[in-house]
Amino acid sequence: MSKRHPEFTINASQCCSFRYPAVPRHRGAPRHCAAPLYHAAPLATALLLTVTVLPARAQVAPEQERGEFPPAASSSETSHERYQIPAVRVEQGPVIDGVLDDEVWGRAALIDEFVQQEPLEGAPATEWTEVRVLYDGANLYVGVLAFDSSPESVAATEMRRDGSQIRNEDNFQIILDTFMDSNSAYMFVVSPLGAMLDQQVVREGEGSARGTSSNINLEWDGVWDASARRTSEGWVAEIRIPMVTLRFPSASPQSWGINFMRNIPHRNEVVFWAPIPLPYGLTRVSLAGTLSGIEGLSRGRDL
Numbered sequence: 001m002s003k004r005h006p007e008f009t010i011n012a013s014q015c016c017s018f019r020y021p022a023v024p025r026h027r028g029a030p031r032h033c034a035a036p037l038y039h040a041a042p043l044a045t046a047l048l049l050t051v052t053v054l055p056a057r058a059q060v061a062p063e064q065e066r067g068e069f070p071p072a073a074s075s076s077e078t079s080h081e082r083y084q085i086p087a088v089r090v091e092q093g094p095v096i097d098g099v100l101d102d103e104v105w106g107r108a109a110l111i112d113e114f115v116q117q118e119p120l121e122g123a124p125a126t127e128w129t130e131v132r133v134l135y136d137g138a139n140l141y142v143g144v145l146a147f148d149s150s151p152e153s154v155a156a157t158e159m160r161r162d163g164s165q166i167r168n169e170d171n172f173q174i175i176l177d178t179f180m181d182s183n184s185a186y187m188f189v190v191s192p193l194g195a196m197l198d199q200q201v202v203r204e205g206e207g208s209a210r211g212t213s214s215n216i217n218l219e220w221d222g223v224w225d226a227s228a229r230r231t232s233e234g235w236v237a238e239i240r241i242p243m244v245t246l247r248f249p250s251a252s253p254q255s256w257g258i259n260f261m262r263n264i265p266h267r268n269e270v271v272f273w274a275p276i277p278l279p280y281g282l283t284r285v286s287l288a289g290t291l292s293g294i295e296g297l298s299r300g301r302d303l
Contacts, residue, residue: 079274079275079286079287079288079289080180080257080288080290081290082274082289083259083273083274083288083290084289084290084291084292085258085289085291085292086109086293087109087133087135087253087291087292087293087295088107088109088133089134089135089136089137089295090104090107090134090135090136091136092104092136093135093136093240094141094238096226096227097227097238098194098227098229098237099229099238100132100143100145100236104134105132105143107134108132108133108134108143109132109133109134110130110131110132111130111133111273112131114262114273115271115272115275116270117270117271117272117275117277117278118268118269118270118278119267119268121277122275125262125269126149126264126267126269127147127234127262127264127269127271128147129144129145129172129262129271130145131143131144131145131260132144133258133291135294135297137243137296137297137298138242138244138298139242140176140240140241140243141238141239141240141241142238142239142241143236143237143238143239144172144236144237144238145233145234145236146170146172146192146234146235146236146237146262147233147234148233148234148235148264151230151231151232151233151234153266154192154230154235154266155169155170155265155266156169156170156191156192156193156235157169157193158193159193159195161196161221162196162218162221163195163197166189166195166197167189167197168265169191169192169263169265170191170192170235170263170265171189171191171192171262171263172190172237172260172261172262172263173189173260173261173262173263173282174187174188174189174239174259175187175188175201175257175260175261175282175283175285175288176188176241176246176257176291177258177288178249178257179247179248180256180257180290182204182257182285182286183202183203183204184200184201184202184285185200185204185283185288186198186199186200186201186222186241186245186246187199187200187283188222188224188226188239188241190226190239192228192230192237193228193230194226194227194228194229196224196226198221198222199220200216200217200220201215201283201285202215202217204283204284204286205281205284222241222246223244223245224239224240225239225240226238243297243298243299244299248297248299250299252294252295253293253294253295254294255290255291255293256291256294257285257288257289257290258288258289258290258291259272259273259274259282259285259287259289260272261273261276261281261282273289274287
């Protein structure tokens with residue numbers, strides 16, 4: 001499996017002048033890095049930083065920690081219980097410019113365990129993906145590092161909002177079940193060129209695995225922002241979803257269903273964070289994970 005990681009660099013302004021490669025982690029091993037994302041801290045404070053600024057990690061099962069694909073959740077353990085992300089609140093979110101260099105991303109919850117649905121269902125993803133999640137009172141933020149061992153093969157031509165070609169090219173998808181009812185959800189898709197697609201889902205989009213049933217509202221246009229760019233390592237995206245775009249309970253704290261999917265067409269590969277079996281797609285929110293501990297949201301006025 002290819003794991004493409006940038007090198008951390010300590011420059012002269014940080015009182016040191018050497019560089020070292022990031023050590024590829026075993027799946028589930030802790031990430032010892034401070035913000036900004038690609039720079040390590042001075043050696044004098046390294047031990048302190050590993051305690052105070054480690055990003056929160058999504059909860060995964062022991063089998064996944066060892067690099068094995070976990071079996072389907074048993075009747076006594078749902079996907080919502082098995083795959084969990086701690087909601088990390090910040091005072092001010094990042095600038096959405098497709099760079100991922102804001103210091104605040106260093107505090108984000110980190111998700112980097114993806115598994116294939118296609119072509120080899122249940123196998124680890126062949127390309128490394130890192131997702132970071134933050135929120136403030138007004139917005140949910142998602143940052144994506146989509147590494148690719150063949151960056152020249154990344155497919156991206158569609159530029160239109162809700163363009164039909166987005167789904168067939170490289171893309172990253174998010175689904176939010178804000179009422180945790182395993183029924184209705186909001187879905188957001190972004191491409192390496194920053195093309196955007198969104199839709200509302202009811203009854204888990206029943207009737208289609210690829211989002212073309214009457215239970216998916218393709219006409220919905222939510223208010224949200226995304227910025228993306230291709231890099232020498234693959235591609236990067238930053239996403240901001242205003243709370244006023246969503247409907248959600250008034251409870252505090254609350255939990256939302258959440259899942260992520262990445263499409264890698266040059267490998268004919270589709271990968272998920274919380275696994276979805278064939279023939280279903282991301283709209284199967286009953287199999288989503290959980291974003292837990294969300295509180296102090298600004299409801300504004302639903303759009």
